[in-house]
Amino acid sequence: MLVGRRAVVTGGAAGIGAAVARSFAAHGAHVLVADVDPVGDLEFDGTAGGSVASVRCDVRDEAAYETLVAHRPDILVNNVGHYLRAPHPFAANSPDLWHDLHEVNLGHALRLTHAVLPGMADRGGGSVVNLTTVEAHRAMPGHTVYSAYKSALMQFTRSLSAEVGPAGIRVNAVAPDLIESVQVPYDELVPTEQRALWPNWSPLGGPGQPEDVAGAALFLASDLSRFVTGSTIHVDGGTHASGGWVPRATGGWTNRPLNP
Template sequence: MTAVRTPGPLLTGRRAVVTGGARGIGAAIASSFAAHGATVLVVDVEPGPDVDFDRAAGGSIESIEADVCAAPVHPALAAHGADVLVNNVGHFVRAPRPFVDDTDDQWAALHEVNLGHVLRLTHALLPGLAERGGSIVNLTTVEAHRAIPGHSVYSAYKAALMQFTRSLSAEVGPAGVRVNAIAPDLIETPQVPYADLVPEGERALWPRWSPLGGPGTPDDVAGAALFLASDLSRFVTGTTVHVDGGTHGSGGWVPRATGGWTNRPRNP
């Protein structure tokens, strides 16, 4: 059991909604919140989560099997009375391809899954969050801060989500609502299954993928979410926590096999 799933007091008596909480990062966030005493409602197109956490702090996880992009589910989520909303659902939608080959339908799908539903769900829950002095945590990506060729539109919507986070935080701060983002990179999940994606012969390179190596785990992201959801971050709003082993901070610099660093294509 990792530190974020060890029973603790950080969210005792709080209620949380976590979108996409059946798998990957969302499931780790739901588990860590419940381990810290929260009553968590997960909404996911898949059943679950089937997760392991210690119930000593009195937390629990319930789930609704639904598409969070479908507006009719939003009143049910608002009725949970959340103190914390984690907008975790987001997706590449399609394999990398040149922007010139994209279609309107793909842009619409990318908009909906990465930005559109977040606006509508946040809008539906915001009055309740303001009554209770709540916290909103939005999952963006390192690619909201740097390029990702082949996924220009995805990165544009994630960057928009980051900017929504900033502006909304200023708007609702006086009402007692905090709004922050987490920008992951290199986290092993069903969407980004590095264990399958990285050929066996290249796995020895993991220590050089970021200043902290890699890959990271969903629990690494859950730690940041627990901080942003709880009173530990009472005076933190409008910011992004980068959970990426340092890929954003290092800006393309990687350790050479022979020692030292390079930001050039040739990396002997």
């Protein structure tokens, strides 16, 4: 599906980003992974001729962009994002935290996309895939600023898609939820005695796996989605369609109620 294409995947050392990189390479893409952490051996079926290389860098730092642009990507996956700290009220936030959340969830995606767009246009088009979250589309108590920036990334996706569509560049997003990942390790967070409750938390049960998100990204990067732009695919087992956060009797909020 991606034979001969060139892709940049940010935050691809582990979790969702690594799954995306492996999937793209298995379908023939030459993938460059950008991550602050060292990238190990991302094993994949190489019969389609794909490859994975890596550069250790912080995508918040524009000094890294020269290397990423030089890869001549047809596909850019802006996967990096993080809520940075445990839930706490917005009134307890500081402007320094707002700045940090902006840079890791929105600012770098704007700047890196801006850097690769001219080359994509010169080469006749491409695909940008932004990783948002279900919380870009619903409330996330305790992570108000994170949710706001993820929502901004979703709107950036929509508006940019209209601007660059005539250049053959498609811009879409994937919004995960209930995905087993480094940041949200459900295998550790959900006690064994509560795992029977997964059907109450998502119509498809769960948890989902990074490969589920990679499948959506592969679709958006490939010609299967040649007439799709400005859209968001929800990879969440149905939580966006059917559910949300509920208050705990003991205080705080949860999207995994024990007694729904």
